[in-house]
Amino acid sequence: MKIPSFFLLIAALAFLPVARAADIIGVITLKGTPPAEKEITPMMDNPDCAAMYDPAKMPTTHFYVVGPKGEFADVVVSLKGVTGQSTGASAPAAVLDQKGCLYSPTILAVQTGQKITVKNSDTCIHNVHSKPTVDGNKEFNDVQMPGGADLTYTFPKPEMFLKFQCDVHPWMFAWVSVFDSPYFCVSDKDGKFVIKNVPPGKYTVEANHRKLGAQTQDVEVKDADVTVNFTFEVK
Amino acid sequence: MNKNCDAKDNRWLHRFAVLTAAATFLLLGLGGLVTSNEAGMSVPDWPTSYGYNMFALPIKFWKGGAFFEHSHRLLASAVGFLTTILAVWIWLKDSRKWMKWLALAAFLGVVAQGVLGGLRVTMKMDSLGIFHGVIAQTFFVLTCAIALFTSGCWQKISEQKLNVPRGLQNLVLATTVLIFLQLILGATMRGQHAGLAIPDFPTAYGQIWPDTSADAVARYNAKSTNPNTITAFQINLQMIHRIVAIVILSSVAFCALWKKRLDKFEASKVASAWIQNLRLVIGVFLAVQLVVFVGAAIYFGELNNAALMFVGPVYLITCALFTVISFLSSEIALGWLGLILLQIGLGMATIWTNKAADVATAHVLVGALSLVTGALWCIIAFGRSAEMPETETAPFGAFGTFATNKQ
Numbered sequence: 001m002k003i004p005s006f007f008l009l010i011a012a013l014a015f016l017p018v019a020r021a022a023d024i025i026g027v028i029t030l031k032g033t034p035p036a037e038k039e040i041t042p043m044m045d046n047p048d049c050a051a052m053y054d055p056a057k058m059p060t061t062h063f064y065v066v067g068p069k070g071e072f073a074d075v076v077v078s079l080k081g082v083t084g085q086s087t088g089a090s091a092p093a094a095v096l097d098q099k100g101c102l103y104s105p106t107i108l109a110v111q112t113g114q115k116i117t118v119k120n121s122d123t124c125i126h127n128v129h130s131k132p133t134v135d136g137n138k139e140f141n142d143v144q145m146p147g148g149a150d151l152t153y154t155f156p157k158p159e160m161f162l163k164f165q166c167d168v169h170p171w172m173f174a175w176v177s178v179f180d181s182p183y184f185c186v187s188d189k190d191g192k193f194v195i196k197n198v199p200p201g202k203y204t205v206e207a208n209h210r211k212l213g214a215q216t217q218d219v220e221v222k223d224a225d226v227t228v229n230f231t232f233e234v235k
Numbered sequence: 236m237n238k239n240c241d242a243k244d245n246r247w248l249h250r251f252a253v254l255t256a257a258a259t260f261l262l263l264g265l266g267g268l269v270t271s272n273e274a275g276m277s278v279p280d281w282p283t284s285y286g287y288n289m290f291a292l293p294i295k296f297w298k299g300g301a302f303f304e305h306s307h308r309l310l311a312s313a314v315g316f317l318t319t320i321l322a323v324w325i326w327l328k329d330s331r332k333w334m335k336w337l338a339l340a341a342f343l344g345v346v347a348q349g350v351l352g353g354l355r356v357t358m359k360m361d362s363l364g365i366f367h368g369v370i371a372q373t374f375f376v377l378t379c380a381i382a383l384f385t386s387g388c389w390q391k392i393s394e395q396k397l398n399v400p401r402g403l404q405n406l407v408l409a410t411t412v413l414i415f416l417q418l419i420l421g422a423t424m425r426g427q428h429a430g431l432a433i434p435d436f437p438t439a440y441g442q443i444w445p446d447t448s449a450d451a452v453a454r455y456n457a458k459s460t461n462p463n464t465i466t467a468f469q470i471n472l473q474m475i476h477r478i479v480a481i482v483i484l485s486s487v488a489f490c491a492l493w494k495k496r497l498d499k500f501e502a503s504k505v506a507s508a509w510i511q512n513l514r515l516v517i518g519v520f521l522a523v524q525l526v527v528f529v530g531a532a533i534y535f536g537e538l539n540n541a542a543l544m545f546v547g548p549v550y551l552i553t554c555a556l557f558t559v560i561s562f563l564s565s566e567i568a569l570g571w572l573g574l575i576l577l578q579i580g581l582g583m584a585t586i587w588t589n590k591a592a593d594v595a596t597a598h599v600l601v602g603a604l605s606l607v608t609g610a611l612w613c614i615i616a617f618g619r620s621a622e623m624p625e626t627e628t629a630p631f632g633a634f635g636t637f638a639t640n641k642q
Contacts, residue, residue: 038460046299061460125285125296129276139359141279143286167277168299173462210464211457234457 021197023225024079028191028207030072032234034064040171048124049101049169059102061171063211064234071191072209072232074107076160076177078184079195080204080216083158085181088114093152095119096164096174098126098144103164103174105186107210112158112180118151120144126166130176134159137178141167161210175210198226207232248324249385255317256378262314263371263603265307267596270425274300275364281353284308311349318345321381334384341381344374365419365426372418375603376610383611392615403493404616410486411609417479418602424472425595430461432469436586437529439477445470480579487568487575494568510564517557521576524550547587551580567612574605 037060043049044058053059065073088111097104099121110116118128128151129141136157144151155162158180166172177184187193187207195205198221207230208214219226269275277300278284284292284305289312297305318341325338348370355363383389424432439445440455447467456464524546558573581598588594 035458035460048298061462063460063462124298125301127277127279129279141276141359143279167274167304168301170273170300211459213453213457235454 020223021199022221022223024195024198024203024205024219024221024228025225026077026193026205026228026230028072028075028077028187028193028230028232029070030064030066030191030232030234031070034066034211034234037061037063042171043101043169046101046169048122052100052122059100062106065189067189067191071189073187073189073191074105074209075187075191075193075230075232076107076109076184076208077187077193077195077230078109078177078179078206078208079181079198080206082183082203083180085183086112086114086179087182088112088154091182093117094176096176097121098128098166098172101169101172103166103172106174107177107186108174109177109179109184109186110155111182112156112178113154116153116155116176118144118153118164120146120148122146125168126172127168128153129165129167131163131165132157132159133162137162160208177208245328245385246387248321248328249382249387251317251324252321252378252382252385255314255321256375256382258310258314258317259375259378260600260603262307262310263375264596264600265303265310266368266371267599268592269300269303269307270364270368270428271590271592271595271599272300272303273428274303276304276356276359277301278304278308279356281308281356308352311352315345315349318342318378325381325385329385331384334381337377337381337384341374341377344370344377348374361426361428365422368422368426369419372415372422372603372606376607379607379611380614383614389618392618400493400497403490403497404613406486406490406493407609407616408613410483410490411606411613413479413483413486414602414606414609417476417483418606420472420476420479421599421602424469424476425599427469429463429465429469431586431590432465432473434459434461434586434589436477436583439470439474444474447471477582480582484575484579487572491568491572494566510560514557514560514564514569517553517560521550521553521557524553547580547584551577551584554580567608571605571608571612574601574608577601578605 039058039060041058043053044055050058062074067073091111091114093115094108094110095117096108097119101122101124108116120126123146125146126144127141128144130137130139130153132139132155134157137155137159140153142151155176155178157178159178161175161177164174164176183195183198185193185195193207200221200223202218202220204216204218205228206214206216209232212232212234215230215232217228217230219228280286282289285296285301287293287296289305289308292305322338322342326335329335329338348367351363351367351370354360355367433439433445435441440451445451447470449467452465452467452470455470459465528546528550554573554577558570558577561567561569561573578598578601581594581601584594585591585598
């Protein structure tokens with residue numbers, strides 16, 4: 001009896017091991033007491049910015065964004081050493097907004113070649129000044145009028161915590177981390193993170209906080225999600 | 236040296252030179268405010284401002300950092316204009332050939348400085364900002380020197396055949412060079428836009444000499460509320476700045492003592508009794524404050540904020556008074572010492588106020604005055620000795636002041 005080749009192919013595929021991508025998930029916790037955040041007092045001297053806030057509740061710095069149980073936000077998590085896999089050119093643009101004379105978000109992560117759209121949602125002028133430290137990433141400094149067109153930037157080289165600042169309002173900062181792969185994320189307010197669709201293999205996961213530096217853990221991704229947690233400590 | 240310089244003929248030229256020097260001093264202050272407020276790049280284009288002609292920027296844009304940066308550009312233009320007039324005036328009216336070249340140097344200097352400031356913006360190079368700051372100080376010395384050379388006083392000084400002790404001359408010169416190096420250090424610290432590398436004083440991260448290992452620096456950064464990351468290099472730079480400050484204070488104090496010893500032998504140089512008494516009282520008051528300061532710092536480990544809020548301004552005002560009285564009584568050496576004491580107080584205040592923009596800028600300005608005082612003293616001292624045959628030099632001859640005449 002002749003078996004159709006189509007069925008043979010199906011049977012063969014059924015017995016092949018499936019290379020399924022999985023997620024790397026986890027929670028980041030902070031131990032110890034971080035330094036108290038400071039009220040951004042220079043903002044009070046700027047009428048345009050001060051008008052957007054209640055004088056009794058001026059915004060503060062937020063170097064350490066920590067929940068009541070130590071849930072640690074704004075930690076950049078990535079796969080160390082994974083390069084040359086950027087899909088930034090086709091990825092949707094990441095948005096950096098200037099709102100209330102502050103950058104939002106202050107910690108952002110993108111791929112090399114991925115567009116970063118910078119908006120000005122304020123009614124005052126800002127200048128958008130990127131200050132890369134890696135050769136190949138260009139320093140930009142552009143004025144953005146209130147209601148002005150969005151500005152778009154891309155960076156070709158990986159770089160951790162590339163600084164964006166506004167020199168008109170010198171308390172305004174954002175830090176953009178640029179990766180040469182799509183395998184990264186930033187921990188949320190619950191300290192949780194998810195690096196999606198990681199192909200099977202052995203990796204070093206790196207969690208990097210701007211003030212506390214980097215921690216790494218080795219993991220192996222097979223056919224199920226992998227959990228890896230990090231604990232940072234302020235000594 | 237300047238036989239053809241007639242002070243009466245050049246009175247208005249001298250006044251104009253003083254005006255140019257005063258405008259340059261204001262420009263230094265405004266430039267200091269630009270850096271202290273981290274506003275150097277707030278107007279990204281040059282020579283236009285936000286695409287407008289620099290002189291026609293609508294007032295609604297003069298806000299935040301742009302206020303400092305744009306005002307700095309306008310005042311710089313005014314100083315450029317004044318310097319150009321001064322250079323042409325000197326070229327036409329002053330018969331001294333070397334003055335013509337000095338005027339040309341001032342003109343080229345102000346043009347170069349303006350272009351450097353512009354390139355710092357368009358090329359986005361922090362290092363150019365450091366050069367810009369250092370050249371600003373040098374240019375201020377040049378304008379003050381021109382003001383001195385166009386004055387009647389300079390004519391008197393250069394016509395006198397006075398004995399100038401070589402040792403004191405050299406010490407003043409060495410101290411002035413050291414102050415200039417200190418200003419370069421300061422400009423480098425400020426030009427890195429890294430905030431305070433060491434947040435405490437008189438200790439440094441709680442120690443006499445801070446640990447600058449990688450672990451320690453990481454620990455400092457973790458605890459810091461400074462948005463920028465501090466490096467070991469920046470910490471070491473500030474420590475060197477502190478040490479050089481002590482060396483400068485010692486050296487200027489030695490110059491002042493030496494000068495006082497010289498003056499003791501010349502009745503014409505002894506200040507009137509009430510000035511001497513007033514200065515003595517202020518000097519004793521200053522000494523008491525310093526002892527209390529250092530004693531409290533050693534005893535408590537750190538200085539109490541409330542105490543600083545009270546003692547700090549009193550100290551600064553006392554130093555300023557001492558300086559003004561000394562200069563008014565033509566006591567350059569004591570005025571110089573007063574400036575250095577004031578400068579050290581402002582340096583401490585810069586740290587204790589977490590680099591408040593006005594305090595840090597005052598620190599820059601008093602630094603500039605200290606440099607100019609040393610430089611002018613050098614010019615006067617070496618100018619005199621150039622007129623004097625070597626054999627007439629006596630080890631403890633008079634140094635003199637602007638107004639005195641030994642002959």
